[in-house]
Amino acid sequence: MSAGGSASGGGSGSAQVDGGCYNGTTKAKVADWHAELSFTVAVTGQSDGQGHLNLGVSKTAGKLDSLVYSTEAPPQVADCRAQANASYQTFINGLLGSVTIDARSGATGRIGSADPGTVTITR
Numbered sequence: 001m002s003a004g005g006s007a008s009g010g011g012s013g014s015a016q017v018d019g020g021c022y023n024g025t026t027k028a029k030v031a032d033w034h035a036e037l038s039f040t041v042a043v044t045g046q047s048d049g050q051g052h053l054n055l056g057v058s059k060t061a062g063k064l065d066s067l068v069y070s071t072e073a074p075p076q077v078a079d080c081r082a083q084a085n086a087s088y089q090t091f092i093n094g095l096l097g098s099v100t101i102d103a104r105s106g107a108t109g110r111i112g113s114a115d116p117g118t119v120t121i122t123r
Contacts, residue, residue, distance in 0.1 A: 005047035007103075007121075010060065013095075014038045019087050021069070021080035031071035033080050038063050039092050045101075053103045053121070057096050057111055064088050 014037060021031040039062040045053035069080050101109035107121045 007043075007045040007047075007053055007055075009043050010041060011043065012038065012040045014065075015091065017084075017087065017091065019084060021071075021083050024079060031069045031080050033070070033084050034068045035084050035088060036065045036067075037088050037091065038065050039095075041095070047103060048100075051103050052100050055099050055101060055109070057099065059092055059096055062088070062092050 017035045017037065019033050019035070020029050021033055022028065023030050040060045042058050042060050043055050044058075045055040047053055064085060067081060067084050095111055097111065099109045099111050101107055101121060103121065105121055108118050110118060
């Protein structure tokens with residue numbers, strides 16, 4: 001790909017995450033939760049003229065598909081939902097950002113640092 005060339009595309013992903021829910025005042029653990037997440041991303045890139053693409057990854061949609069608690073009693077459910085949503089946002093935001101990848105078809109590159117994912121180039 002020549003300098004100034006560009007690329008764009010998108011992708012989707014899902015994850016299953018287990019976590020704990022803690023009382024906002026006492027900080028005591030009040031329940032465990034299991035979440036299933038899905039998201040879509042947009043990827044845009046610019047060629048560096050030397051066979052690499054500099055890509056930017058941004059979230060286009062995200063959803064907490066299911067959330068199951070070990071304790072269903074209030075106020076734990078509301079607390080757990082808020083904490084699970086915050087954990088979900090942290091997970092998705094960890095995948096966003098930029099990456100440099102080889103421009104040839106089939107090349108892969110890692111995105112995210114705390115919760116890594118993979119970008120694959122297809123033409």
